[in-house]
Amino acid sequence: MRQLLLFISIIFVGLLFIARLFYLQIYTSTEHNLFEDNAIRKVFDYPKRGFVYDRNGTLLVANQPSYDVMIIPREVEPLDTLEFCSLLKIDKKKFIKTYNKARRHSPRLPSVFLSHMSKEDYAVLQEKMRKFTGFYIQKRSLRHYQTTIGANVLGNIGEVNTNDQKKDPYYRMGDLKGKQGVEATYEKTLRGVKGIKFIQKDRFNRNIGPYKEGQLDTIPEQGKDITITIDANLQAYGELLMQNKRGGVIAIEPGTGEILTMVAAPTYDPSLLVGRDRSKNFTKLYNDTIAKPLFNRSLKGVYEPGSPFKLMNALIALQENVISDTEKVTCYQGYKYGNRFMKCHCNYGTRNDLVSGIQRSCNAYFATTYRKILDKHDNASIGIDNWSKHVKSFGLGNYLDNDLFVGARGRVPNRAYYKRIYPKTFYSTYTISNAIGQGEVATTPIQLANMIAAIANRGYYYTPHIIKSIENETLPEKYTKPKYTSIDREHFEPVIEGMFQVYKKGTAASLQVKDIDICGKTGTVENFAIIDSLKTQLTDHSIFVAYAPKDNPKIAIAVFVENGYWGSRFAGKIASLLIEKHIKGYITRKDLEDWILRHSLENEYAKPYSGEPFRINEHTRLQLVEEAEYKQLKQQVKNLQNPIN
């Protein structure tokens, strides 16, 4: 049996080794992934990010080179820190701090030592760089905004975070990605596809040549340029008019659904979010929780639509055949339902038909109309569901499903929505505020502008979108195919006539523009805020919707000015000016322009935060813009009219 010892030992060791191999190579081994193999260096070749042009071919966003000083800590040799610091314009404390941070991150891997150096600093440093072993300069590409407008439209790019990387493994640490606006929606189009080189490293982290002779390497795919539907000139004008105000302006071309202008006020210069100061500026904007400059009011601001919503009720009533356009309703300076009363501005005993009802914005007329819609089948439950269905066919109450990065649903109630408040009985009077756009209905400016576009088109709309064209690509069908509302074409004419009369002799008679037939509707919406846990009424919002020209619509617009009081006071003026600007290209109503530029609502916005009692609406006084600022605004407007190029 002595022969067996070595024999058994050999067999045992052989089996032991195979078991160990099984453990190492099968049980704990993972699929070989080049990206996770630290013997392979991945060098990315970033393509040019696509440019952004406006609808007239004006370049809005381009790229600029940026220079980062990179450090590989363990390769750093003793250096003249004094000279180095003065070249980088930092102090020694910062030098030591950054150096230690990089060293903690990894002594072997490159870290950013100083990001986004200016071209001038780069030029000086470049010549002396060879003196500083362990440092090198990495060129990157940043956005270069050719304009100061459209921060909310254009959006911005920023470094990806871990979440982005988890969602899309394409992104690596330090990659840039669209964070808002078209940069975010058209991220994949604009960014292109980065190229990648696999390089074999040795254990000292040196490159020793391409991996597999570069067979797996890819070349970068350039980002595509895009043209957006925004008219930069109109956008700039809109932003100027909205200076010192808060709110949103959306202008749509009804025939295409293209968004001509999208203003969210207050706004900011998009260049603030580029480069070295990006995070500082972003934090500043983000922390402004009162003015909320990052909040895109034209897309996300959900407001009660107010009187413009009366147009919708008129259309539904005509479609449901519960009124005729000649039928008259008497207004007793309001509308009495049950033991309650809804006030109206009409003189006592005024008899309104559809057109004059819209023209005078008669609450009694629309309360009557709304009740007729809901009570058509003697059952308000069926009535309101039917009503809700018609409203939704205009794109209200839901996301528009378009290429804007943010949005809000708004709210269009139906019977189910009211179940919680009115579980059993439900009468048309319960929700009568909806008649004048003040109850539970809520819309965003873009939804309202789209509703007006559908009216201008007499029954259909194109999904509002921001993309006009992409290099070598066709737009998706959803932007080129009309969407029909549930209202027949013939019912639009009386409503449009009413809107036309608003300008001729109604609530917007003072806003007429020579030679343009504008159809519009004012709105004044009560609004409440919770201040110190008390529900407090603030000055009304000023709302205006319009389109023009009447028979060949080129622009549909919705303007919301927070706390602007009545519709034609702020919003109407701004809408008229933008319409004139778009159609004629110049302004004849200089008086309106001056008034808007001269008046500020900042004092109005400050009231709730003053801590003192304040009065609203008719008891407020308008604040004038300071002379210097006013002159500056005037000059900016003038520059727009005489573009330097």
Add this chain to the structure above:
Amino acid sequence: MVRDTNKHFKFDWITIILFFLLVGFGWLNILSASHTGGDINYFDFSHPYGKQLLFIFLTFILIILLLAIDAKFYERFSSIIFIVSMLSLVGLFIFGKNVNGATSWYAIGGMTLQPSEFAKAATALAVAKHISDLNTNINSLKDQIQTFLIIIIPALLVLLQNDTGSTIVYGAFFFVLYREGLPKYYLSIGISVIILSVLALKFDALIASIVAAIVITGYHFMSKKKAPFFQLLFVLLLSILLSFGVKSFYDYILRPHQQDRISLWLRLEKDPVKLEAMKRTFAYNLNESEKAINSGGFNGKGFMEGTRTTGKFVPEQHTDYIFSTVGEEWGFLGCSFVVILFVLLLLRILHLAELQKSQFSRVYGYGVASIIFIHFLINIGMVMGLIPTIGIPLPLFSYGGSGLWAFTILIFIFIKLDSNKINEW
């Protein structure tokens, strides 16, 4: 067993084929591990793969020489060979060249020669000669001491040259002596010492002692021959002494870097920060080697396509760590193939050894198998992290002329002896 007496087939071709399979596959891996990019020039002797090709070529000449010499020569001149070999080891103290801390090389022209590699074959011959001597009785203490001396002289000499790995190889002769009748308690003592030491270090000296007590008590009740009580008590006391001795030795006498090696091997270190530090320092090779093997998966990344091999992540990969190249590029399949080749070679030699009619040939064959086995066990075990880091080459596989030739001599002397057994009645 019927053997073909035809002159051409009297050598054991199975052993020869296994030998060449290992040498050939080894060379492919040396090529991959030492290739530094660019075109492969097989005759470029500045690269290990070029040199090794030359060594392999010279091996053929060596084989012809070894097989041409009369089989009786090896037995007759074994003592002289042994003495010459020992002198070559002693000469190292005067003329030796220091490489990586070990004074194990003679530098002759541009070549270096490592006499300790050849000393293994010489010792195997000497041990075979001594044991097969009719006057030797392995059960007598005197002969045991004499045999131990033959083994301990070269072991001590290489140890003094700081070549710990080669010293341990001489432990292989235990298998030879045991086969030839060394009393069984040597085996029991050897195994017990190993188990007790590992238990004492891995767990605790107390636990090792308790285990020893349980085993001894169990043995007492199970065995039919009742050993005297005081004898058992003596063994138990020895075990306890050993357990605490080993533990104290580890705690108080070993220096920190030696403790680290053992604690890494027995996975005693739980602190991740310290483990990382180890991986950056003395365990760097081992860690990289394990990673390379691990990354190979089932199929491997393909010949010359291992990223860690190409990147030279494993230092000394073409010598002691050659198996990690197999692991990365040929995967589980390739590694198993190598392990199986070695097992087959060892079993074949063992089988042939048992068939020998002369005791000299049998003992020598056993020596060959044992020496290769210990190399195989320690090298592959080390590369896969099963055994503490001990630097010895993988026979026939690792880069190096001395090693290759020494194993060629070792094996082909045996093939020659085997081919001659028909004449030994």
